[in-house]
Amino acid sequence: SAADKLTPGDTRVKYETAQIRGKTYSYMLGEPEGQPKDTIVLVHGFPDIGFGWRCQIPYLISLGLRVVVPDMLGYGGTDAPAEIEPYSLKSVSDDLAELARKFVGEDGQIILGGHDWGGAVVWRLPLWHPKLIKGVFSVCTPFPPPRSEYHDLKDVIALGILTNFKYQLQFRGPETEANIQGEEKLRQFFTCMFGGRTSDGEPAFDVSKGILFDKLDSLKPSPLLSKEELEYYVKKYAAHPAPELHGPLNWYRTAKLNFEEDRPLAETPTVLEMPSLLVTAEKDTALPPEMARNMDKHFKDLTKKSVNASHWALTQAGPQVNEYIGEWIKSSVW
Numbered sequence: 001s002a003a004d005k006l007t008p009g010d011t012r013v014k015y016e017t018a019q020i021r022g023k024t025y026s027y028m029l030g031e032p033e034g035q036p037k038d039t040i041v042l043v044h045g046f047p048d049i050g051f052g053w054r055c056q057i058p059y060l061i062s063l064g065l066r067v068v069v070p071d072m073l074g075y076g077g078t079d080a081p082a083e084i085e086p087y088s089l090k091s092v093s094d095d096l097a098e099l100a101r102k103f104v105g106e107d108g109q110i111i112l113g114g115h116d117w118g119g120a121v122v123w124r125l126p127l128w129h130p131k132l133i134k135g136v137f138s139v140c141t142p143f144p145p146p147r148s149e150y151h152d153l154k155d156v157i158a159l160g161i162l163t164n165f166k167y168q169l170q171f172r173g174p175e176t177e178a179n180i181q182g183e184e185k186l187r188q189f190f191t192c193m194f195g196g197r198t199s200d201g202e203p204a205f206d207v208s209k210g211i212l213f214d215k216l217d218s219l220k221p222s223p224l225l226s227k228e229e230l231e232y233y234v235k236k237y238a239a240h241p242a243p244e245l246h247g248p249l250n251w252y253r254t255a256k257l258n259f260e261e262d263r264p265l266a267e268t269p270t271v272l273e274m275p276s277l278l279v280t281a282e283k284d285t286a287l288p289p290e291m292a293r294n295m296d297k298h299f300k301d302l303t304k305k306s307v308n309a310s311h312w313a314l315t316q317a318g319p320q321v322n323e324y325i326g327e328w329i330k331s332s333v334w
């Protein structure tokens with residue numbers, strides 16, 4: 001049933017690794033009964049791991065899909081190179097294309113889904129590998145059109161634009177990975193990012209400020225994570241040497257690289273031909289639904305839905321997200 005979710009170390013999926021373009025990727029593999037109808041690849045964001053799709057995986061297997069859910073570069077059981085280049089959207093897209101082809105072959109296709117930074121990846125991957133993608137969906141993240149001019153985020157925010165991205169100025173800098181090291185700080189960090197509040201109801205993360213480090217040690221547990229789930233996230237991140245967040249935060253240091261790699265795409269109007277789905281989260285303060293207002297002109301077949309949830313819509317509105325994905329697969333992809 002849709003209310004069913006994977007538990008840490010769940011035996012309903014296999015835990016595999018693969019060498020992909022010189023990096024070790026770790027991924028969960030869920031196989032349906034009988035011959036898979038299709039293969040779906042799910043791409044998580046920050047600060048997450050493949051386990052972030054725990055509410056979707058059993059449901060998608062029940063649709064007859066083979067489900068492949070990697071820990072993305074820098075996360076969990078996957079390598080975390082120190083340099084920034086391997087984290088560009090194109091490089092990560094090329095990694096995922098190679099991983100996908102292990103299951104569907106050189107001429108096969110996958111359904112591709114992403115959340116958060118994973119949503120940024122899934123909107124770029126089909127532009128680099130159009131034949132591979134049978135259908136693509138994103139939860140929370142709108143399509144960011146390739147730009148022909150580069151504007152540093154600091155300058156954009158100074159103009160009062162995209163102030164909901166101000167936390168990214170902190171994330172791309174040195175202080176976050178310097179302040180969040182070791183299991184106890186990681187535990188406070190996840191509690192903070194997953195909506196934990198202090199005893200007087202104050203959050204320790206605000207998109208227009210970033211993390212308020214001095215509030216981290218007075219947070220009450222987040223209602224979005226059970227103790228077991230929190231410990232699973234902590235253990236997965238603590239498996240990397242300190243600073244454990246260096247790899248994950250490198251995703252925020254790729255803006256110039258992504259712009260350079262986007263250049264050829266920006267020369268002509270970008271239109272995705274394959275069936276596409278966007279599910280926005282009405283209470284997502286980093287990625288509010290109105291950010292998707294100009295998306296339609298980049299799509300031939302776009303379905304837009306929204307859920308009444310925060311950024312963590314995959315778990316907070318799991319059954320509703322599953323219903324939208326399932327409906328879209330049955331009506332637009334199949």
Ligand SMILES: O=C(NCCCc1ccccc1)N[C@H]1CC[C@H](OCc2c(F)cccc2F)CC1
Pocket residue numbers: 045046047116117119120121141144168193194195205207258284285286287311
């Ligand atoms: O930072 C993110 N998530 C962490 C914060 C999660 C959170 C939110 C609210 C409350 C609690 C926690 N997500 C990124 C995902 C990529 C987005 O970039 C969009 C984009 C492209 F995709 C491509 C080119 C330019 C471009 F701007 C920017 C937000």
